[in-house]
Amino acid sequence: MQPSRRRLLLAGALLPASELATACLKTTAPVSLGTLAAPARPPSVLATDESWWAEVARQFDITDEVNHLENGFWGAMGRSTLQAYQRHTAEVNRGNAWYGREAYPAAYRAAHADAARLLGVAEDELVFTRGATEALLALIGGYNRLRPGDQVLHADTDYDSMIDAMQWLRSRRAVQVEGIALPPVPTHDQVMQAYADAFARLPRLKLVLLTQVSHRHGLVIPVAEISALARARGIDVIVDAAHGFGQLAYAVPDLQADFVGINLHKWIGAPVGVGAVYVRRGRVADIDPYMAVKDDGRIFSRVHTGTANFAAYLALPDAIALHERIGIANKRARLLALRNRWVAAARDMPHIELLASQDDAQASALASFRLRGKAGKADNQALQQRLLKQFGIFTTARDGLASGSCVRVTPSLFTGMQQMDRLVAALEQLQRG
Ligand SMILES: Cc1ncc(COP(=O)(O)O)c(C=O)c1O
Numbered sequence: 001m002q003p004s005r006r007r008l009l010l011a012g013a014l015l016p017a018s019e020l021a022t023a024c025l026k027t028t029a030p031v032s033l034g035t036l037a038a039p040a041r042p043p044s045v046l047a048t049d050e051s052w053w054a055e056v057a058r059q060f061d062i063t064d065e066v067n068h069l070e071n072g073f074w075g076a077m078g079r080s081t082l083q084a085y086q087r088h089t090a091e092v093n094r095g096n097a098w099y100g101r102e103a104y105p106a107a108y109r110a111a112h113a114d115a116a117r118l119l120g121v122a123e124d125e126l127v128f129t130r131g132a133t134e135a136l137l138a139l140i141g142g143y144n145r146l147r148p149g150d151q152v153l154h155a156d157t158d159y160d161s162m163i164d165a166m167q168w169l170r171s172r173r174a175v176q177v178e179g180i181a182l183p184p185v186p187t188h189d190q191v192m193q194a195y196a197d198a199f200a201r202l203p204r205l206k207l208v209l210l211t212q213v214s215h216r217h218g219l220v221i222p223v224a225e226i227s228a229l230a231r232a233r234g235i236d237v238i239v240d241a242a243h244g245f246g247q248l249a250y251a252v253p254d255l256q257a258d259f260v261g262i263n264l265h266k267w268i269g270a271p272v273g274v275g276a277v278y279v280r281r282g283r284v285a286d287i288d289p290y291m292a293v294k295d296d297g298r299i300f301s302r303v304h305t306g307t308a309n310f311a312a313y314l315a316l317p318d319a320i321a322l323h324e325r326i327g328i329a330n331k332r333a334r335l336l337a338l339r340n341r342w343v344a345a346a347r348d349m350p351h352i353e354l355l356a357s358q359d360d361a362q363a364s365a366l367a368s369f370r371l372r373g374k375a376g377k378a379d380n381q382a383l384q385q386r387l388l389k390q391f392g393i394f395t396t397a398r399d400g401l402a403s404g405s406c407v408r409v410t411p412s413l414f415t416g417m418q419q420m421d422r423l424v425a426a427l428e429q430l431q432r433g
Pocket of ligand 1: 072130133158159211213214
């Protein structure tokens with residue numbers, strides 16, 4: 001008796017992996033982004049077209065219980081990504097290990113290839129992680145060219161857990177750990193000078209951590225220029241691009257750095273749990289294999305290898321599709337327009353101290369402020385709470401800058417200009433105590 005097609009299919013005998021994926025994920029339907037299409041206008045003009053950005057905002061399902069100006073934590077998924085994520089979660093669960101073992105590897109490779117294309121890197125230079133922390137800890141902890149007595153460098157604008165990881169190198173690699181503080185609102189030349197001075201001052205400097213967009217106040221530093229300076233002195237650079245990729249228009253090799261950690265769940269809008277490590281071809285041996293993982297010489301052995309969230313990776317191409325439909329140049333221009341709306345108004349308020357560059361090249365969606373003379377941690381936590389309780393505006397307090405604490409404001413793609421105006425009105429009222 002002939003086995004039924006269904007039985008053969010169950011045994012995985014009939015179908016190649018690509019078709020097996022379709023068989024497993026029976027209910028998968030193409031994700032629709034509707035008619036969303038960016039009008040052919042210069043990004044700087046489109047940036048203030050509220051009706052088009054309202055159409056973009058309709059791609060997101062965000063509660064209006066508060067005025068959301070804290071979008072630096074992670075980036076909400078668009079509806080199409082959320083639907084895909086939910087569908088993949090249900091389907092993976094339904095397909096169970098059959099799907100996981102037979103079809104998932106090909107689907108994972110397709111998502112990985114899409115990410116490599118987006119980042120402008122080769123597939124063997126990129127491996128997924130669960131976020132930027134995992135990616136950067138693998139790079140900082142794994143970087144194996146340090147010798148006892150070497151020097152490593154971080155700055156006050158770096159992310160707290162990466163500073164901790166750099167500090168940890170003192171005991172892990174017996175190196176000298178150096179920190180610099182950038183001026184509160186540095187110019188491009190001041191940033192370059194700060195790194196050039198440190199490079200000149202530290203003769204045994206071997207490794208520098210560079211945070212492309214600081215999570216504390218949104219400062220964008222010229223990573224490629226600093227990397228070139230470092231390279232000329234034989235210093236390696238690890239770039240924290242957690243807030244850079246998806247906000248700024250570039251391909252990863254443009255950073256001129258051999259080691260980069262990113263996430264795709266902030267500014268690409270992937271489900272939480274999607275990040276990546278980039279290691280330039282030829283440099284994988286300079287990063288240790290991940291704890292107890294056999295060294296196969298490939299980037300994939302440099303990170304956590306356990307079971308991850310299948311559906312999060314599977315939904316990444318949907319997030320990329322929405323990102324590309326809006327267009328990186330349009331995203332960048334819109335986020336700057338939203339940021340500059342409140343920053344320009346606050347610049348005229350004597351009671352506000354802005355931590356926000358006047359130079360758009362150094363600006364991002366994130367920018368911070370504090371009440372003049374109030375740089376304490378508790379002051380800024382109280383200010384963040386006041387904005388929430390009195391004005392319904394949700395922000396976050398940040399500390400760790402050498403100049404003191406602040407409140408960070410971060411609009412997103414679904415933020416309307418009127419939300420920024422409500423913030424401006426609130427900032428004016430703060431003067432009254
Ligand atoms: C500058 C910076 N680096 C790294 C991270 C960590 O990213 P993840 O949450 O993906 O681990 C963040 C998160 O806010 C960040 O702002």
